[in-house]
Amino acid sequence: MKLTNKRKKALEEYIAKKRLKSTRQRNIIFSEFFSYPGHHVTVEELYERVKKLSPKIGYATIYRTLKLFKECDLAFERNFGDGRTRFEPVKFEGEHHDHLICIACGKITEFENQRIEHYSREVASKNNFEVINHKVELYGYCSSCRRNK
Amino acid sequence: MKLTNKRKKALEEYIAKKRLKSTRQRNIIFSEFFSYPGHHVTVEELYERVKKLSPKIGYATIYRTLKLFKECDLAFERNFGDGRTRFEPVKFEGEHHDHLICIACGKITEFENQRIEHYSREVASKNNFEVINHKVELYGYCSSCRRNK
DNA sequence: ATTCATGCAAAATGTTTGCAGCTGT
DNA sequence: ACAGCTGCAAACATTTTGCATGAAT
Numbered sequence: 001m002k003l004t005n006k007r008k009k010a011l012e013e014y015i016a017k018k019r020l021k022s023t024r025q026r027n028i029i030f031s032e033f034f035s036y037p038g039h040h041v042t043v044e045e046l047y048e049r050v051k052k053l054s055p056k057i058g059y060a061t062i063y064r065t066l067k068l069f070k071e072c073d074l075a076f077e078r079n080f081g082d083g084r085t086r087f088e089p090v091k092f093e094g095e096h097h098d099h100l101i102c103i104a105c106g107k108i109t110e111f112e113n114q115r116i117e118h119y120s121r122e123v124a125s126k127n128n129f130e131v132i133n134h135k136v137e138l139y140g141y142c143s144s145c146r147r148n149k
Numbered sequence: 150m151k152l153t154n155k156r157k158k159a160l161e162e163y164i165a166k167k168r169l170k171s172t173r174q175r176n177i178i179f180s181e182f183f184s185y186p187g188h189h190v191t192v193e194e195l196y197e198r199v200k201k202l203s204p205k206i207g208y209a210t211i212y213r214t215l216k217l218f219k220e221c222d223l224a225f226e227r228n229f230g231d232g233r234t235r236f237e238p239v240k241f242e243g244e245h246h247d248h249l250i251c252i253a254c255g256k257i258t259e260f261e262n263q264r265i266e267h268y269s270r271e272v273a274s275k276n277n278f279e280v281i282n283h284k285v286e287l288y289g290y291c292s293s294c295r296r297n298k
Numbered sequence: 299a300t301t302c303a304t305g306c307a308a309a310a311t312g313t314t315t316g317c318a319g320c321t322g323t
Numbered sequence: 324a325c326a327g328c329t330g331c332a333a334a335c336a337t338t339t340t341g342c343a344t345g346a347a348t
Contacts, residue, residue: 021302021347043337058305063338076288079228083313085337100278109276115268120287123260128292129249135286138269139225143277170322170327192312207330212313232338234312 003092004034007074014072028053029065033075033089039110040078040086076133082106090133098136104145152241153183156223163221177202178214182224182236188259189227189235225282231255239282247285253294 011030015022032049033041047062066087069075078086080101098116100109116136124131160179164171181198182190196211215236218224227235229250247265249258265285273280 019301019348023303023346025304056305058307059337060306060339061304064303077230079230079234083336085228098272100273100276102278103281109278111272111276113268113272116265116272116285119262119264119268120285123247123262123265124249124287124289127249127258127260128295129251129258129287130290130295131287132252132289134288135284136265136269137284137286138273138278138280139283140273140281141279146277146279168323168326172322172328174329205330207332208312209314209331210329213328232311 006092007034007089010072010074011069014068020068025050025054025057025061026065026068028057029062030069033066033069033087039088040080040108041088042084042086044084046087073132078135080106080108080137100138100140100142102142102145103139104141107142107144109142155241156183156238159221159223160218163217169217174199174203174206174210175214175217177206178211179218182215182218183238189229189237189257191233191235193233195236222281227284229255229257229286230288249287249289249291251291251294252288253290256291256293258291 008030011026012022014020029046029050032053033046036046036049043059043062043066046066047057047059050057050062066075066077069087070077073090075087076090078088080086080099098111098113100111101107102109113136117134120134120136121131157179160175161171163169178195178199181202182195185195185198192208192211192215195215196206196208199206199211215224215226218236219226222239224236225239227237229235229248230252247260247262249260251257262285266283269283269285270280
């Protein structure tokens with residue numbers, strides 16, 4: 001089953017369970033959010049994109065819908081320290097996505113590393129902790145911004 | 150040399166280098182920040198603590214001083230997704246401090262894991278990236294909040 | 299018919315800035 | 324004396340909320 005469909009299904013189940021409603025706005029935000037080309041979209045970026053399809057939409061709906069996605073573990077909130085909150089799709093099994101963040105120029109490089117994953121899971125299970133998402137973020141100076149190259 | 154002294158020295162050197170000034174407020178904030186019992190203090194918590202020692206202090210000074218600490222790589226900004234920015238001392242060599250964060254009750258459990266450290270450093274060096282700080286954060290449900298125990 | 303969602307505007311929250319006066323060098 | 328710092332208040336940015344209307348069940 002395709003990822004998007006899995007997600008759609010998860011959302012629909014949550015909506016049914018909680019007796020919420022499926023609306024045009026939620027569907028638009030869903031498709032824009034999960035098809036966003038870069039990961040970690042800001043609220044403003046998402047708002048602008050959605051506005052093109054549904055010009056009367058307000059920020060409140062974006063916020064409320066992202067909150068809904070968070071509640072059903074489909075979206076995840078991040079903050080890289082530049083003051084703008086970003087959201088990204090929660091990864092399903094087998095997807096990885098960690099970050100190197102340059103504190104000088106703000107460049108974000110993604111990487112994945114199975115071993116880090118592995119030991120993270122080990123720590124979690126020792127603590128009887130059920131992991132929904134994880135972050136590995138390394139902050140520092142990227143190759144262009146290093147002080148002593 | 151004690152950690153606090155190392156930090157004090159780092160700050161003094163930065164102040165000297167940049168021709169800044171050592172002030173009563175900065176010293177108070179320094180000692181409150183680095184002696185804060187929990188890690189990751191919020192701006193508000195720090196403000197309240199400092200206010201007891203220096204009642205006329207304003208939020209602006211706290212913000213400006215934390216920014217100063219960030220500039221000299223003594224403090225680090227975090228955000229666990231609850232809307233409040235938190236700051237913590239940057240760890241020196243040999244200190245580790247990663248997190249399990251419960252998305253239901255907000256409980257934060259610290260852990261350290263040398264292997265995660267190790268592989269993180271490896272990824273960084275492959276990317277010619279100079280790491281100043283890192284985060285490993287696992288988000289999910291703690292043992293008390295797990296849905297299926 | 300009922301319950302929930304939306305859009306708008308207002309309010310709340312968190313953070314930054316301008317400036318006059320004060321302090322450290 | 325000078326440059327930088329502080330405290331205050333105002334400005335700003337982001338997020339949340341109240342409410343009347345509209346849409347989905």
